[in-house]
Amino acid sequence: MTLKARIIPCLDVKDGRIVKGVNFVDLVDAGDPVEAAIAYDAAGADELCFLDIAASHEGRDTIFDVVARTAEHCFMPVTVGGGIKSNEDIRKLLLSGADKVSINSAAVADPDFVARAADKFGNQCIVVSVDAKRVEDGRWEIFTHGGRKPTGIDAVAFAVGAVERGAGELLVTSMDRDGTRSGFDIELTRAVADAVAVPVIASGGVGTLDHLVEGIKEGHAAAVLAASIFHFGTFTIGEAKAHMAAAGIPMRLD
């Protein structure tokens, strides 16, 4: 019996639609997040992540419907992130069918929000996003607004503080690597993973299956998150799992 490493496909959703579309299977509607979720469920994804990048209130409300419809078809854990600012936001997402929420800017602006959320809903459903850029060798800083706004906050110190306040998991994204397909920032992932007692999800930069292996083996992450390599059909979830298993990582293959 061994706890398995997890593969988490992430879907960027805007106003109820997938931002870039998903092309890995013959979907009737490549922009429908629920169809994509069902396909990933069938493909053996270990969890699913929706990142809501809606710009407006009206757009934001559509995520509840996406989550609710996903929960009707997918019996797997679902995390939702993006724009979560209050316990009321979290409550609505959980009632829609989310299992975990990922808190981003609000945890930077008000670190005690993490404590209030964890007290109310339990540590297990509070994921804190650590969006970081390298500022010098061995030092990373938290950036907000999609990596545009520096905060001066040390990423590892921020991560440790978030866990002390009750985060049950950390989603560590390298803003330098995001979208580059050049691999995770392994040093960042490992610096955070080794500093905290909770699981870390490595994110940002996956381009090959070896990158996934590196995230677990060298980055000490418990899970790897990727978007484009799965959405564009470069690799299937099954191929990714088989590759990781062949590299000696315990994976769930059922």
Add this chain to the structure above:
Amino acid sequence: MSETVAIIDYGAGNLRSAEKAFSRAGMETGAIIRVTADAELVRRADRIVLPGVGAFADCMAGLRAVDAMIAVLEEKVARGTTPFLGICVGMQLLARTGREKSETPGLGWIDGVVEAIMPHDPALKVPHMGWNTLAVARPHKLLEGIETGENGLHAYFVHSYHMRVTAEEQVIATTQYGGPITAMVGRDNIAGTQFHPEKSQALGQALISNFLKWRP
């Protein structure tokens, strides 16, 4: 006549996914699934499910806050024969005592205490979060037809506390995470899973299906 299954709503977490998973499995038997905070509906149900997410003390307080609910559960489940399934913290509440934050009395239907997970290997992260397999300690109807063991199906866990069961015969299945972790408990008409069947894809749907047909 169709059976009714009451999923108890006491403000502890996400019930939609439990409802959907039971409804899906219930299509086979025609079971009617009701998410309810009404003790009278629970009293009339043919099967009872107690989910739970969050801290032991908060969940126990939440359950106590629902008018007459614990009295109905004592009557129908502890003294009666209604098939019962506790999930995650809903399983932990069956213990005598919970030791999370403070010491809190549980329902006391299973002879155990709920304590923090302390893996032997300090590199192991807590919560125990993700997919793990089950080692069956004693065969149980709810696990019938489910492939278990190292190469068996996986169950989805997410918890920082687990039940240490004093009465060994009440342990149905365990898993391993830097030491043994109680994965499933039971006696008579009472069963509980530390993992989330409603999130455990094939294993979960098979277990829920078995529960809906279970005649203890």
